[in-house]
Amino acid sequence: MPDQATADPAAAPENTGPENTAPENTAPENPAPGNSAPGFAAPDFADQEIAAVEIVGVRTVDLAPEPAWPGADAADLAGLVTELIGDQAGAWDLDGHIPREIVRELGRAGVLCAQAPAAHGGLGLSNVDAGELTAHVGALCSSTRSLMTSQGMAAWTVERFGDDAQRAEYLGRLTAGETAGVAFSEPGAGSDLSGMATRIETEGDSVVVTGQKVWVTGAAYADLLVVFGRVGEGAGAVLVPTDAPGVTVTRVPDPLGCRAAGHADVLLDGVRLPADHVLAGAGLPLEWLVTSALTYGRLSVAWGCVGILRGCLAETTRHARTRQQFGRPLADHQLVARHLAELHVAERAATALCAEAARGRDAGGPEHVSAAVTAKHFAAGAAVRGAASAVQVLASAGARDGHPVARAHRDAKLMEIIEGSTEIGQLLLADHALAVWS
């Protein structure tokens, strides 16, 4: 049997309360990486239960499950989201923009960072409730879900690594309608974030930020960016207003998917800010900071993939019931029915993995770190395969830009790249399997 009792150093940054973010309180004996690759040793998820990948006892009930909203807040928010997004996601995708007033309204309603604590104006949703809300948004519009993931990651980073004053200031702003993106990636630092070169340097009462970030989701809408960079021998995160002198935000032209998510490259040309814009956790190892933010992001993306699968199920089942070929509905052709069955199983299995990771995160145990990698890895692959199946079932009816399954097909592919690519996820999970089972 695997040793389930071994401590999980990768989870340490997640398990240390915000009040314990000083380096001396949080330094692990074996600091573990985030976006692991050459340059970062893979994290040791020794305490993770590998049973998370065994989908045991999931009943298959119907082909269009209604989410069971455990909390009234989440159900209300889901209704608001449905109303605000309506049937506009396809048009936003083609246009490459979500109307700013919609983004603001979602922000003010608390949808974009629904887990932010009530003490700072947030809704304080549990991971489970926030996850179902994320899936709901993901089923309607992956671009909007992308903004949720980014804003949630930004809020979590402030909550996790900020001090009391920073939490009050920035969480207050993010729950009042301002929007934020999170900037790790650079031209020379993708999977291997140890190549990060952005510098965050204190000069008297100021801090100067110099570097180049790429593909920052939501940056085109953002009031604030949480920018990760080098602080002395360690790393840190700094809150950079997008209108600060020296900040240039340039949209990524024509992204493959999530086209309205406002991806942008960001040039930081000696951006001078008050020193209190640097989050208090500065100086920690880079891998600690990014692991913490990425764990949030991975679970959020995984729920977004559940949403993609649900959207595809809705489209394919409706089409397969109504479209007739060879004298009967497509659903009566067994090879078409197989697509529906596989989609259904994918959605149920991805939901089960996400729920397990969310429950683990709510419980605060170390297992949620690897559970989030597992959920994201499975859900992203399932969304890619599921969306391809959906296009196959719709065939010519879905084979045009603007159709929900065509959009799902493009959006899903990106889920295999972000928050740690499929290959990086595999490296992390293989390492975890070795630690637990060998």
Ligand SMILES: Cc1cc2nc3c(=O)[nH]c(=O)nc-3n(C[C@H](O)[C@H](O)[C@H](O)COP(=O)(O)OP(=O)(O)OC[C@H]3O[C@@H](n4cnc5c(N)ncnc54)[C@H](O)[C@@H]3O)c2cc1C
């Ligand atoms: C839609 C989208 C949204 C994004 N949003 C953000 C954001 O909000 N903030 C942000 O900071 N960044 C963001 N990114 C950047 C994203 O994090 C990176 O694209 C991702 O980390 C991969 O880096 P890369 O593109 O440089 O690929 P590379 O690191 O160059 O990798 C290229 C390929 O090689 C593989 N590879 C690399 N190393 C290994 C290895 N050791 N073993 C096996 N295979 C390997 C990868 O899996 C990939 O298939 C976004 C990207 C996209 C596409």
